[in-house]
Amino acid sequence: MNQVVLGIIIAFIFIGLILFFCVILIRLYFNKIRKYTELLHEKDLNFQKAVTKTVLETQEQVLNNISQDLHDDAGQQLTYINFQIENMKLDSPELEKILEPVSQSLGNLSKSIRSISHALNSQLLLQQDVIKAIITEIERLQKNNKIEIAFSFEEIEVKEFSDNEKIIIYRIFQECLSNIFKHAKASKMSVSITTSPHFKMIITDNGKGFNSADKKDKLSLGLTNMASRANSIAYQLDVESQPGSGTLIILSENKKI
Structure with a gap:
């Protein structure tokens, strides 16, 4: 009788050990799957980041090329036209009053093209503070009577931006404003920036x-x-918008306060 009981106990212990090892093997298997999945996810994220970086670099190169073309081609053409008008004023003083408004318009157009050229050039952007670049662009756009632009900026502590942050923050700002001017049919808009925390x-x-x-x-x-x-x-x-209710766009550091 004792031998039977002992045999049963040994059998239960043996079965228990088998189940214990099975649980360990299953846990190891699932851990291996989890690590493999995490590795695939990390590789996928790295691939997406690499693709995004390549696309962004290409876009910046295109914008820099457009900036250079505006500066070298359009800017020089306007300078030449203005030079011809000034010569016409000297040759025909009686036309000075007629040509003066044209000359002023060319001067304003030349300034606008220069501002746009600078705004598109990422190398120039990196040389200055991104907030000041945004303020400069807003001041240029505020001269447009079609839309009222309000701006507020709060800086408790001076924030240092990396080169990538400068370029991307400014490009997103430009794209938002471009959408508003092209598609929103808005009469008012506002830009609010805070840097702290x-x-x-x-x-x-x-x-x-x-x-x-x-x-x-x-x-x-x-x-x-x-x-x-x-x-x-x-x-x-983050983007919030409904037909007839305007649009709210928030760009923020992805950090918990």
């Missing part, structure tokens, strides 16, 4: 709005590209 830029307009949940609308307005740009520097882009 983390960077946040809020852009709103009172335009016609759109369905921010619609992927097609996001694609057509370049919001997907802006979100990818933001993600590449660990920032977050």
